Amino acid sequence: MKKNVFKTIACAAIMLFSLTSVQAQSIKKSFLAEGRKNWKSEVTVRGNLGIYASGFAVTGGVRIDEKRTLGLMAGKNVNVYTVTHGYTDVNSFSAALYGRRYFHLGERKIVSFYSDLALGTAFVTDLEGAYWVDPVDGVTKKEDISVDKGDVQFYLSWQPGIRVRCYKNLHIFLGPTLSSHCLGVHLGIGF
Numbered sequence: 001m002k003k004n005v006f007k008t009i010a011c012a013a014i015m016l017f018s019l020t021s022v023q024a025q026s027i028k029k030s031f032l033a034e035g036r037k038n039w040k041s042e043v044t045v046r047g048n049l050g051i052y053a054s055g056f057a058v059t060g061g062v063r064i065d066e067k068r069t070l071g072l073m074a075g076k077n078v079n080v081y082t083v084t085h086g087y088t089d090v091n092s093f094s095a096a097l098y099g100r101r102y103f104h105l106g107e108r109k110i111v112s113f114y115s116d117l118a119l120g121t122a123f124v125t126d127l128e129g130a131y132w133v134d135p136v137d138g139v140t141k142k143e144d145i146s147v148d149k150g151d152v153q154f155y156l157s158w159q160p161g162i163r164v165r166c167y168k169n170l171h172i173f174l175g176p177t178l179s180s181h182c183l184g185v186h187l188g189i190g191f
Helices: 002-017 021-031
Strands: 040-050 053-063 068-083 086-105 111-128 131-133 140-142 152-167 170-179 183-190
Touching: 040 068, 040 170, 053 086, 068 111, 086 152, 111 170, 152 183
Parallel strands: none
Antiparallel strands: 040 053, 040 183, 053 068, 068 086, 086 111, 111 152, 131 140, 152 170, 170 183
């Protein structure tokens, strides 16, 4: 488990600090005393629906400038495995660092493209349907899947999409989800 946590922290550091020098200068200005005065909170709630996967996530972060948000993400994931005796649902809780980059269309910034990148860890909390009773000998057996309760997994997610601002910072957003736990789409609301 310690190796997974170290890998997650190392990858997050690389993700957040491997920027071009122009972007790095812009972000540096955002962290100076004058730039911090412009910071605003940003919260989103989103649902994910994919191929044999679903879930939801909540993000809380700081919009450090008009183009970038940095923060934390927490989510609940359900992945479905097809097994010999039906299906097994693997439930996990994920926690990650995330960064969001906006690409605004127009000066009013009502419509924007965005890209969310999250990196963290998922903890398997429950397996539903993984155990069955053998009718021959009456012994409870576990399905042959590579996951078990208590496992710690690597979590990586990229969610690009389009955002439409409705009022002030109240917005809805939609796009594809490409992650280690879901391949599908996401829909959410932010404020």
